[in-house]
Amino acid sequence: MAVEGGMRCVKFLLYVLLLAFCACAVGLIAIGVAVQVVLNQTITHETTPGSLLPVVIIAVGAFLFLVAFVGCCGACKENSCLMTTFAVFLSLIMLVEVAVAIAGYVFRDKVESEFSKNFQQQMQNYLKDNNTAMVLDGLQKEFGCCGANNYTDWENITGLAKDRVPDSCCVNVTAGCGINFKKSTIHTQGCVESIGAWLRKKILLVAAAALGIAFVEVLGIIFSCCLVKSIRSGYEVM
Incomplete structure (x- = not known):
């Protein structure tokens, strides 16, 4: 009974994290769109490292929302396969976020x-x-x-x-x-200076959001792995 109670708690916390993922995903998409609009107005339509950054931010936000949906389905149905997929995709998103952060730092002067x-x-x-x-x-x-x-x-x-x-x-x-x-x-x-200052504020928001998301993602991976272990062990988490 103690294990079942612990798993119910993990499942509840996972739902809370999934809601946080959805909120963060919407925030990333909104920031990415806002930056992309300004870039489209001030930078020609050539493909450059600077112009690709907001596209990546939007893609990460959309993918995070999709992954949160998969995690929600897995938790509701107590499906170990969906929860494993959720944990793997969450790990991939963390790697992409690290890559975006590095690229943003490297190409900040280029933009x-x-x-x-x-x-x-x-x-x-x-x-x-x-x-x-x-x-x-x-x-x-x-x-x-x-x-x-x-x-x-x-x-x-x-x-x-x-x-x-x-x-x-x-x-x-x-x-x-x-x-x-x-x-x-x-x-x-x-x-250039005015818009650059605006972009730097947006990048700081993205960086702060990325740090918060990374922490939540680590918790999400841990909780999903615990839930998968519980499901495979045959415990009733409801």
């Missing part, structure tokens, strides 16, 4: 250089492409920035007057506010 290069390329098309203009204006308004490195980058754009910046650079955006501007009326910080 920023891609931002700077491609943002400046898109600035050259500001007056030629309305879609590009809308994207850049949206980013400058959202992040309170102007230009790639700073507001003076707009001086190098062909067709744009030297004493003018896009209206989206203004602190208080109004029609024509970028003409004959004063430094006090516009955002002087570059978008």
Whole structure:
């Protein structure tokens, strides 16, 4: 009876961990999508190490949600095969998370250089492409920035007057506010720095989430192995 009571406790804790997995999975997917949206707006559609990171984060989140579902089915049906699959997949996710963390650290400077290069390329098309203009204006308004490195980058754009910046650079955006501007009326910080700071915050959130998930995953593996052993030993855990 003591063993059966212990297994009931393990099973209950496993359910709690599975709920935590689902919450973490949704969080990872949301962060990955948010980062991917910004990367799509500021980096060209070439495949680069930096552009692949949010895709991996989304994939890990989706896979974690699927694994949690498998674990829930295994625990409900007390199926040792499903619980073993759950433990194996959970171990694989831990390895992927370690790989993503290492890749994020290694390519952190690469992502920023891609931002700077491609943002400046898109600035050259500001007056030629309305879609590009809308994207850049949206980013400058959202992040309170102007230009790639700073507001003076707009001086190098062909067709744009030297004493003018896009209206989206203004602190208080109004029609024509970028003409004959004063430094006090516009955002002087570059978008590479502003967006880079935003991305670093997101990466810190991912890192903190990964640490928390890793701890929960270890517990999940231990509890699932205990449950598998109990099921195979023929104990009634209900």
